[in-house]
Amino acid sequence: MMHPMRRTLTTVWEWLDDRIGLAAFQAIAKKKEVPVHRHTLWYYLGGMTLFLFIVQLGTGALLLIYYRPSAEEAYESIQFLMAEVQFGWLIRSIHHWAANLMILALFLHMFSVLLLKAFWKPRELTWISGFFLFGLSLTFGFTGYLLPWNELAYFATRVGTQIIAVVPVVGETMLRVLRGGDDVTGATLTRFYAIHVALLPATALVMLGLHLFLVQRHGMSVPPSVEDAGGPKRVMPFFPNFLLRDLVGWLTALAILAALAAYLPAELGAKADPFASAPAGIKPEWYFMFMFQSLKYLPAHILWFEGEVVGILAFAAGGVYLLLIPFIDRHTGREHTRLFTWITIGIIAFIIVLTYLGYTANPTA
Amino acid sequence: MIRRVDWSGLLVAVVIAVPSGALRAQAAADSAAPDMCASCHASLPMERLAGPVTLFADDIHAHQGFGCVDCHGGDPTAPGFASMDPRRGFVGRPVGRQVLQVCGRCHSDAGFMRQYNPGLRVDQVVEYSSSVHGQRLMGQGDTAVATCVSCHPAHQIRPPSDSRSSVAPENVATTCGACHADTVRMQPYGIPTNQLERYQESAHWEALSALGDRSAPTCNDCHGNHGAAPPGVGWVGNVCGQCHSVMADYFATSRHAQVFTAMGIPGCAACHGNHAIARTNDTLLGVGDGAVCVRCHVAGAGGGLVAASMRQAIDSLHASFMLADSLLQTAEQAGMEVSQPQFDLENAQTALLQARTAVHTFVHDSVQRHVDEGLEVTASAITRGHGALDDLRFRRVGLGVSTGVIVLLIGSLVLRIWQLERAS
Numbered sequence: 001m002m003h004p005m006r007r008t009l010t011t012v013w014e015w016l017d018d019r020i021g022l023a024a025f026q027a028i029a030k031k032k033e034v035p036v037h038r039h040t041l042w043y044y045l046g047g048m049t050l051f052l053f054i055v056q057l058g059t060g061a062l063l064l065i066y067y068r069p070s071a072e073e074a075y076e077s078i079q080f081l082m083a084e085v086q087f088g089w090l091i092r093s094i095h096h097w098a099a100n101l102m103i104l105a106l107f108l109h110m111f112s113v114l115l116l117k118a119f120w121k122p123r124e125l126t127w128i129s130g131f132f133l134f135g136l137s138l139t140f141g142f143t144g145y146l147l148p149w150n151e152l153a154y155f156a157t158r159v160g161t162q163i164i165a166v167v168p169v170v171g172e173t174m175l176r177v178l179r180g181g182d183d184v185t186g187a188t189l190t191r192f193y194a195i196h197v198a199l200l201p202a203t204a205l206v207m208l209g210l211h212l213f214l215v216q217r218h219g220m221s222v223p224p225s226v227e228d229a230g231g232p233k234r235v236m237p238f239f240p241n242f243l244l245r246d247l248v249g250w251l252t253a254l255a256i257l258a259a260l261a262a263y264l265p266a267e268l269g270a271k272a273d274p275f276a277s278a279p280a281g282i283k284p285e286w287y288f289m290f291m292f293q294s295l296k297y298l299p300a301h302i303l304w305f306e307g308e309v310v311g312i313l314a315f316a317a318g319g320v321y322l323l324l325i326p327f328i329d330r331h332t333g334r335e336h337t338r339l340f341t342w343i344t345i346g347i348i349a350f351i352i353v354l355t356y357l358g359y360t361a362n363p364t365a
Numbered sequence: 366m367i368r369r370v371d372w373s374g375l376l377v378a379v380v381i382a383v384p385s386g387a388l389r390a391q392a393a394a395d396s397a398a399p400d401m402c403a404s405c406h407a408s409l410p411m412e413r414l415a416g417p418v419t420l421f422a423d424d425i426h427a428h429q430g431f432g433c434v435d436c437h438g439g440d441p442t443a444p445g446f447a448s449m450d451p452r453r454g455f456v457g458r459p460v461g462r463q464v465l466q467v468c469g470r471c472h473s474d475a476g477f478m479r480q481y482n483p484g485l486r487v488d489q490v491v492e493y494s495s496s497v498h499g500q501r502l503m504g505q506g507d508t509a510v511a512t513c514v515s516c517h518p519a520h521q522i523r524p525p526s527d528s529r530s531s532v533a534p535e536n537v538a539t540t541c542g543a544c545h546a547d548t549v550r551m552q553p554y555g556i557p558t559n560q561l562e563r564y565q566e567s568a569h570w571e572a573l574s575a576l577g578d579r580s581a582p583t584c585n586d587c588h589g590n591h592g593a594a595p596p597g598v599g600w601v602g603n604v605c606g607q608c609h610s611v612m613a614d615y616f617a618t619s620r621h622a623q624v625f626t627a628m629g630i631p632g633c634a635a636c637h638g639n640h641a642i643a644r645t646n647d648t649l650l651g652v653g654d655g656a657v658c659v660r661c662h663v664a665g666a667g668g669g670l671v672a673a674s675m676r677q678a679i680d681s682l683h684a685s686f687m688l689a690d691s692l693l694q695t696a697e698q699a700g701m702e703v704s705q706p707q708f709d710l711e712n713a714q715t716a717l718l719q720a721r722t723a724v725h726t727f728v729h730d731s732v733q734r735h736v737d738e739g740l741e742v743t744a745s746a747i748t749r750g751h752g753a754l755d756d757l758r759f760r761r762v763g764l765g766v767s768t769g770v771i772v773l774l775i776g777s778l779v780l781r782i783w784q785l786e787r788a789s
Contacts (some may be wrong), residue, residue, distance in 0.1 A: 082702035089702065090760075244782050248775050255771045262764040265700040 029239040032219070035232035039116055039223050043242075044249050045109035046215070051250040052102035053208070055257070056140075057201065059095035067147070069193035071186030074149035075271040082268060093261035099141060101253065103287050106137055114322075114344045117331065118221035124326035126214040129207055131323050136204045141285055143196040149189060154272030155282045157192075158184045163295075166309045185274070224336060283358070290354035291315055293361070318347070401441045401448055402433040420520040429481055436467050436519075461502065464512040465490055489513075492591035499592075509550070516540050516590075532590075535573055537583040538564055560584075563641035571644070582608065602632035609633075615725035647683065650724055651676030674729045678736040679720050685743040686713050692750025699757050706749035713742040 002010070016022050034043060066085060068077040081088035110130065113119060119127035146157045161184065165175040180187030226232055236242055284292050294315075298307035321328070329340035407418040421427050426435070434441050439455035440448050449455045459467045469490040471477050478487050493499040493513075501507040516532060523530035531540045542561030544550050551558045564570055564584070572581035587604045588594060596604045602622070606613025616622055616632060625632055631639075636649065636657040648655035652664035652673050662668035689710055693703045716739030723731040 079702065079704060083705060241782065241785055244778050244785070248778050248782075251771050251775050251778070255768050258764055258767050258771075262760045263700070265702075267700070268702060268704065 028216070030237070032216070032238035033235040034220050034238050034242045035222050035226070036234050036236050037222070037226045037232045039226065042109075042112035042116060043220055044246060045105055045112060047246045048249055048253060049102055049105040049109055050208075050212075051246075051253060052098045052105060053204075055098040056095060056102060059091050059098065060197065060201075062091045063095055064197060069147070069190050071149060071189055071272075074147060074189060075268070078148045078268055082265075089265050090261055093265040094257050096266035097257050097260040097264075099144065100286070101257070103137055103141060106134055107287070110134055111344065111348055113221075114325070115341060116221065116223040117329075117336075118223075119326045119329075120221070120331035121326070123214070123218050123221060126211060126218060127326050128323065129211040129214060133204060133207050133211060135319075136200055136207065138287065140196065140200050140204075141287060143192040143200070145285060146184075146189060146192045147196065148268060149272045150269040151272050151276070151279055152269055152282065154184060154274070155278045156284055157188070158278075159282060160284060160288070161188075163308075163312060166306070166312050168309070183274070224331075286355065286359075289358035290351045293354045293358035401444065402437075402439070405445070417520040424520055424522050425524055426522060461508045461512065464514055465493065468513045489591040492589070495594075496589070496592045497594050509553075511544060511593075515544070532585075534579045534581070534583055537585055538570065541584045560640045563639075567640060567642045568644040569642060596631075601634050605633040605637075611722050612725045615723065615731075619725065619727050621727055645721075647676065647679055647721070650679065668727075671727065671729050675724055675732045678729070678733050679717070679724075682713070682717050682720060682736045682739045682743070685740055685747070686710070686717060689713065689743045689746035689750060692747060692754065696750055696753035696757065699754075701753040701757055703749065703753050706746045706753075709742060710746045713739040713746065715739075716742065 013022065034040070063081070066077055066081045066088065068074060078092070081092060083089075113127065113130070142157075142160060146153045161175060161178055164178060165171045167174060176182060178188075178191075179185070180191050222232055283289065291311075295308055295311045298311045300307050302310045325340070329337075403418050406414055409415045421433075432441065433439075434454075436459065437456055438453070439450070440453040442448070443450070443453065447453075449457070456463065456467070472485075473487050473490050475487045478485055494503060498510040498512070501510045502512065518531055521531075523533075525532045525534065527533060528535065530536065538561055545556075546558050546561040548558045565574075569582045572578040573583060585593070586607070587596065602613050602616055606617075612633075622632065624630075625635060637643075637645070649657050650672060652659050652662070652669050653676075656672065656676075658668065658672035662672060664673070693707050693710065696703045697707070716735050720732050720735035720739065723735055726732075
């Protein structure tokens with residue numbers, strides 16, 4: 001005798017299966033397996049990033065209810081949200097902290113994939129789609145930072161957008177297009193808003209769909225060191241074993257987000273005043289800090305070029321290197337060079353050291 | 366009696382009557398001629414005679430194209446001592462009234478001065494004649510008093526906007542003090558010499574010197590510059606009222622204004638002093654320690670009661686403001702968004718300022734009106750502050766509950782995973 005609740009669920013399942021073919025999804029879920037070895041922990045980072053992205057979509061949609069995208073009202077609408085709207089502070093603070101945690105998870109995910117060679121054939125496109133998602137996330141962060149229209153965001157955006165002007169030939173035009181004028185104004189705010197809430201989510205969802213499809217198609221990559229040692233000793237079913245473990249991680253992230261929102265709610269600061277002088281200590285978000293700090297150390301001129309131009313071009317070259325790494329560091333057999341692993345370790349060390357210096361070095365020294 | 370004839374009117378008339386057009390033509394001619402004065406004096410071994418050449422190079426008159434002969438007369442094109450022949454207009458070093466004639470020849474000519482500085486006043490000589498300095502020089506022939514060059518040292522005259530100038534706001538006190546703090550020089554006049562010392566203890570000097578506020582008052586702002594004189598008892602309020610206009614207006618219509626005038630007490634200075642005007646605070650008001658009201662009033666009666674009630678009203682607003690400010694700051698430091706109530710609280714600060722200003726009416730109700738306005742604002746801010754702190758507690762409790770739920774869920778998931786792994 002079936003339990004009435006179970007009978008109801010079965011009826012609902014059958015109804016849905018007749019119409020959208022749930023059994024096919026069930027078959028895929030049952031078939032999907034996750035290798036178990038000493039590097040399995042890194043597999044959870046992609047799911048963690050996805051979870052935080054979903055949190056961003058949810059909280060971002062709620063923020064849209066109160067946010068007003070104009071230089072006259074943006075700051076006041078956030079102020080109202082933080083002080084007057086029930087749980088407005090919680091939604092904004094979670095959006096703020098989840099953005100930071102998502103980019104942190106994304107950095108870890110990207111570098112774990114790099115070190116574990118998960119971009120090797122046949123996962124080149126998975127890597128490229130992931131790299132674009134990384135770029136989109138940084139753009140999410142850059143455009144979202146300006147939206148509260150506060151003093152720090154205003155001046156940091158002024159400095160940040162100015163960097164694009166160093167691009168040879170088209171830099172000045174690109175700067176004006178990005179800002180919607182010669183300077184950061186209300187026009188910049190509205191276009192950053194449009195990019196942040198419409199263009200980026202739409203592009204990111206398409207790219208994410210492709211990325212997840214490719215992950216599903218090729219399955220989990222097994223690191224070369226594990227393969228060299230005879231392959232993984234065992235596997236675990238994705239559903240429910242791996243998914244339940246994912247859930248543990250997501251719930252932990254949720255608890256961390258709640259604590260951060262309660263104890264370190266997102267700050268608002270003073271309203272942006274384009275006519276005021278720039279406040280001391282303008283710094284970009286932490287994930288741009290290594291680039292910001294590197295540019296500071298460059299001399300005014302390197303050979304016949306401006307130091308800043310060389311720096312920007314070097315970062316652009318670094319981005320192209322990472323994008324094309326599956327075609328540069330190819331898997332050609334059992335023997336593989338460790339050169340690219342060391343380059344990756346060098347990049348990680350560079351980012352950590354420059355970020356550390358960005359927060360500790362005396363800016364006037 | 367002859368010695369007491371007032372020559373000032375005559376001098377003013379002479380100064381104004383002498384046309385400066387000739388000087389203009391002379392200046393143009395001189396600029397083309399070789400300047401023998403500078404070339405000879407620069408090579409002289411006596412600092413007294415050679416020094417002016419070096420100093421004058423940075424004088425505002427040199428910058429405007431004037432030369433030695435414009436003040437000293439003579440002929441710069443003639444060689445040697447011939448250039449300093451009185452027949453060639455040489456006047457040498459002007460002293461006493463001569464200084465006024467030399468300076469006033471240009472500075473009293475509006476048409477001439479307009480070419481160089483249209484905004485500059487041209488009544489300095491007239492004003493000077495009304496000053497104690499001018500009265501003594503022209504009325505009594507006292508050549509020890511200050512003339513133009515005492516404050517604007519010859520050959521190194523700079524505009525007041527130049528911080529090196531002797532009449533730049535930050536230097537005026539020491540310029541006046543060069544004579545007025547000199548006990549020997551002031552002995553014949555029988556006036557005190559501690560003004561500079563006392564002024565340098567004042568809030569005005571602190572604002573000028575420490576805070577760099579060049580609009581803060583110095584000697585000439587109260588005493589006048591060219592027409593320098595000590596303010597009379599009846600018009601001290603007008604002097605202070607140049608800046609403290611609201612207080613002066615309140616005071617002028619108060620009972621104290623009439624009584625002070627009748628008693629010969631100098632308005633503002635009676636409570637605030639003159640040169641050593643200290644930064645005010647609420648302790649000046651009332652009947653307690655440091656209160657100035659008890660110098661005339663008896664505590665517990667009449668004016669003493671009014672003073673005490675005004676003080677109590679201001680204290681109540683101040684205490685309420687401090688409480689509201691503290692609550693909002695605590696909430697802000699805890700990350701709560703309280704910028705709007707903090708902004709609103711500035712109105713209470715304004716009301717407190719207005720109440721303190723209204724003390725100069727010496728009427729309790731005038732003070733209480735502003736205190737009531739301020740208390741309304743602080744009451745609202747205190748409610749908002751308590752609300753923010755309550756909200757903060759709610760967040761912390763909410764965090765505890767949600768963390769508990771999440772931990773329970775994680776525990777149950779771990780248990781389920783363990784069961785699954787065990788079954789497989």
